[in-house]
Amino acid sequence: MRITPPLPIELQARSFTLAEQRAAGLPDHRAWNSDLRIASRGIRVPWGREQDLVHTARLLTSISDGAVCCRETAAMLWGCPLPWDAQHDFLVHLTRTDGTFRPQRRGVRGHRMVLVESDLSSIEGIPVTTPARTWLDLAGVLPFEDLVAAADHFICSQTRSFGHNRIPLCSADDLKTQIDRHTGARGIRKARAALELAQVGADSVPETRLRLAIGRAFLPEPVLSYVVCDPFGRELAWPDLAFPDFKVAVNYDGGHHLSAAQKEHDIRREALLAANGWISVVITVEQVRERGYDGVVRRIREALVRGGWAPRG
Numbered sequence: 001m002r003i004t005p006p007l008p009i010e011l012q013a014r015s016f017t018l019a020e021q022r023a024a025g026l027p028d029h030r031a032w033n034s035d036l037r038i039a040s041r042g043i044r045v046p047w048g049r050e051q052d053l054v055h056t057a058r059l060l061t062s063i064s065d066g067a068v069c070c071r072e073t074a075a076m077l078w079g080c081p082l083p084w085d086a087q088h089d090f091l092v093h094l095t096r097t098d099g100t101f102r103p104q105r106r107g108v109r110g111h112r113m114v115l116v117e118s119d120l121s122s123i124e125g126i127p128v129t130t131p132a133r134t135w136l137d138l139a140g141v142l143p144f145e146d147l148v149a150a151a152d153h154f155i156c157s158q159t160r161s162f163g164h165n166r167i168p169l170c171s172a173d174d175l176k177t178q179i180d181r182h183t184g185a186r187g188i189r190k191a192r193a194a195l196e197l198a199q200v201g202a203d204s205v206p207e208t209r210l211r212l213a214i215g216r217a218f219l220p221e222p223v224l225s226y227v228v229c230d231p232f233g234r235e236l237a238w239p240d241l242a243f244p245d246f247k248v249a250v251n252y253d254g255g256h257h258l259s260a261a262q263k264e265h266d267i268r269r270e271a272l273l274a275a276n277g278w279i280s281v282v283i284t285v286e287q288v289r290e291r292g293y294d295g296v297v298r299r300i301r302e303a304l305v306r307g308g309w310a311p312r313g
Helices: 018-023 028-032 053-063 071-077 131-138 144-155 172-181 188-197 205-216 260-275 285-306
Strands: 036-040 043-046 067-069 092-096 108-111 120-123 126-129 235-237 241-243 248-253 279-284
Touching: 018 028, 018 043, 028 036, 043 053, 053 067, 053 071, 053 092, 053 126, 067 071, 071 092, 071 126, 071 131, 126 131, 131 144, 131 172, 144 172, 144 188, 144 205, 172 188, 205 241, 205 248, 205 285, 235 260, 248 260, 248 285, 260 279, 279 285
Parallel strands: 067 126, 092 108, 248 279
Antiparallel strands: 036 043, 067 092, 120 126, 241 248
């Protein structure tokens, strides 16, 4: 009777290659044991173990000669927000640097793409398309507003006196260069229109969608990354969207605002804004679910009118 040796600790919670198995001192037949599943050619995964995308991408690119993560996989590695279905696509999108053929193996969606040196980058040692090239490739698969949100993510830059700062992954000019270089690419018209609406400073998809809804309603254009100060120049609040001419501040409160500490912070923020003559509009995730972004924009319109804005017509 053949005895099945247990997996060493370093292989118990992750996928591994057959070469790693041999290096750990396990015989070749161990790869065919029932406690392992074949994730892809030459790769095994212990049953019931969720796999981290970074680890999976590193493993697949390491055993696929010339492979580069692209499209949705590259976007997720860059931290780009994607629609729910794209985030839960368990296939890893790969292409080859020479564009000769599509990588083919289980667990991979291969693409044939022509990449130049300036299209290539790396994340934690994983070969990946650059943020700008990744965004262009997303133009062929993402809905329009999600593509605008992706552009906002890649070009976002923020410097605040609190919390974390954001360093842009690329510039709007980098995105435009990709558009100019690939005039016949799939989704290129969508990319051009999306880039026109992208703005530096949007910190989340809801902020982007809210800003786009404000534009559809023909309201004044909001200012991003605006700091509300008191008469002495002390910083009071950092609204998601601001209309300084009418002293209207708009904040989108997602699920994290349900904590007691965050609620207390929000109450202080609202009091400071009111004490300094600002009208505050708080949009919640529940309101968006009930009315949609176009519906909640009516509250912003009412606040702008109270602040002195006069709609034309």
